[in-house]
Amino acid sequence: MRFMVIVKANRDTEAGQMPSTDMLAAMGKFNEEMAKAGVIEAGEGLHPTVKGARVKYASGAAGVTRGPFKLTSDLIAGFWLIKTASLDEAISWMKRAPFEPGAEIEIRQVFAVEDFGEALTPELREQEERTRAYAAKK
Amino acid sequence: MRFMMLMIPLGYETAPPDVQLDPERVAAMMRYNEQLQDAGVLITLDGLHPPSMGARVSFATGEPLVTDGPFAEAKEVLGGYWMIEVASRAEAIAWAKKCPASANEVIEIRQVQEMTDFSPDVQEAAAGFAELQKGSRARR
Numbered sequence: 001m002r003f004m005v006i007v008k009a010n011r012d013t014e015a016g017q018m019p020s021t022d023m024l025a026a027m028g029k030f031n032e033e034m035a036k037a038g039v040i041e042a043g044e045g046l047h048p049t050v051k052g053a054r055v056k057y058a059s060g061a062a063g064v065t066r067g068p069f070k071l072t073s074d075l076i077a078g079f080w081l082i083k084t085a086s087l088d089e090a091i092s093w094m095k096r097a098p099f100e101p102g103a104e105i106e107i108r109q110v111f112a113v114e115d116f117g118e119a120l121t122p123e124l125r126e127q128e129e130r131t132r133a134y135a136a137k138k
Numbered sequence: 139m140r141f142m143m144l145m146i147p148l149g150y151e152t153a154p155p156d157v158q159l160d161p162e163r164v165a166a167m168m169r170y171n172e173q174l175q176d177a178g179v180l181i182t183l184d185g186l187h188p189p190s191m192g193a194r195v196s197f198a199t200g201e202p203l204v205t206d207g208p209f210a211e212a213k214e215v216l217g218g219y220w221m222i223e224v225a226s227r228a229e230a231i232a233w234a235k236k237c238p239a240s241a242n243e244v245i246e247i248r249q250v251q252e253m254t255d256f257s258p259d260v261q262e263a264a265a266g267f268a269e270l271q272k273g274s275r276a277r278r
Contacts, residue, residue: 002184004184004186004216004219006216018256018257018260019260021259021260021263024260024263024264025263027264028263028264028266032266042182044140044142044221044250044251045250045251046142046248046249046250046251047248047249047250047251047255049246049248051227051248051249052227052246052247052248052249053227053230053231053234053246053247054244054245054246054247055231055234055235055237055239055244055245055247056243056244057237057239057240057241057243057244058241058242059241060241062234062235062237062239064231064235069246072213073211073212074212074213074214074215076144076216076246076248078251081184087191087192087193090193091193091195091204094195094202095195095202095204097195097197097202099197100197100200101197101198101199101200102197102198103196103197104194104195104196104197104198105194105195105196106189106192106193106194106209106215107192107193107194107195108186108187108189108191108192108216109186109187109191109192110184110185110186110187111184111185111186111187111218115187116159116164118161119159119160119161119164120161120164121161121165124164124165124168127168127171127172128168128171130172130175131168131171131172131175131180131183132182134175134180
């Protein structure tokens, strides 16, 4: 099973404050443990929402709003993609993450092709595989 | 520059674990995905199961505290994402505008942090991360 671990934004990340060297070193060690266990697929940090934008489709036409966005616990600061046998295993990995007090993450299962059932016709499935194969080559 | 296009479907925060997808919408999205691919901007993409199947880990006290989904206080949640490689934020926005999204959906565009965005100290502390990812992928 694949899981996306969403790291929540907070006042510091939204202010563009970068993690300390100690924090980076601790995270680096944690990432290395996950890599050695074959758990980690990807991980990225995102620039604050002040550098971002939102596109809404409510009126049929796409309306663009520039960041920054109101700080709620729904904003994102970064993510990992991990591969584990279960949600419990994903949780137990993430409990070991060296976060400072106040941090929060959300763990969400990624859809696999078989989860789409009949909505994903053989043609669409083939297209999906083509798209991924191409993207993997980039 | 790399950008994430975060798909935020309003209402997904309360979706049941066995949420059903509309084949027509899936097909329209796949056509859009193929456009991104044909233009050479697509790096990766994923869809996420509803939060009712997920969990949150909070470190508020320093000790990890686990809460099972759904999350009562969440007003918006992630439904999926694309990672794209484009020349500017404006180009990322232009791609998001082309998405065959529904009236209840919002796409948030966020620039991905690159090593070169950081000070030399930070780069040194995080050295080797890209190699770790590659190594881990190779073993999958």
